Amino acid sequence: MKKILFLSVLAVLVFSSCQQGPVRYTQDSPEIDIVKQLISNYNNKTFDTSMYADTSKTFYNVSENPMSASEAMDYHKQTDANYSSRSFQNENSEYEMVVTDDGETWVNCWLGWKGTLAANNKEIDIPVHLTYQFVDGKIVREYGYWDPSEVVMELQKIEMEAKKAEEEMEPME
Template identity: 40%
Template sequence: MKKTHLSLILMVGLAACQAPVRYTQQSPEIETVKAIFDDFLAKNWEGLRSHYAEDAQIFWNRLESNPQTLEELITEAQNEMDMFSAMSQDHLAFEMVTDDEGEVWVNYWGTWRCTLSANGESFEIPMHETFQFVDGKVVKDHGYWDNSPIASSIMKWEAAQAAAADTVSMD
């Protein structure tokens, strides 16, 4: 009987000592990040807003000292997304990590595909984004990718348009 009680106490003690899961590839937060990408590509701005805390800070190719608000991001996206005739995203990997301070982060690696409406040029842009969650909402969103191929293509197209306009006005 004593052995049974001792074994039971030992099992309960061991179960209580198990550390919380610090890494996973399946979580409600990961599903939220997938929904964020779906809402962004669909230009569903209200849906996008629903995933972020009111005071969320956005750092898309920005330093910590220069955050963007969600409203600023949405305004910028609304202005820029019309440049593209097609957009999609391939999700390569998601992971959720609880760091040593107890902060919950979802990391994402993927490829953004887009086609410029002006010249039909297509791009595949590798990207990484990491989201900090508090109470089920994104409070920080850090995104990193190289926009320079798109910017270069736009500048070439604009230069060609300006050259064509100069040629027409000289005639």
């Protein structure tokens, strides 16, 4: 009888030690699928905010003054004027979902972005990190980090060249 009791307790201990807790890290989740759809929408210039909570906040290279989801879509539409083409590249893209110690669900992604400036056909490649916080299947926070220096410098150069050409065209007094 003692052996049966001992084996029963041992079996319970072994069984309970094999039980896994909730998934805290994965590369396959519904939230990752939502982010991949969001990236696809960006590439297709489909400016859909249905993946965002009404109160979501988006931070692109800033820590204050977030944008709403619709303001973020307007931001993309406005910057599109600078490019003849632009998209996130599929190769070498990485996605992960983590659940923090505080129970927050985040999806991180590392992507390559490529754009061609409309004014001079210069191609620019930029590594981008995006991270999204989810609550009840909706994005409540979005953070985007990239180095815009090359784009800014090229746009300034284009502007200076246009201004110089304009000044050369003005009649002499």
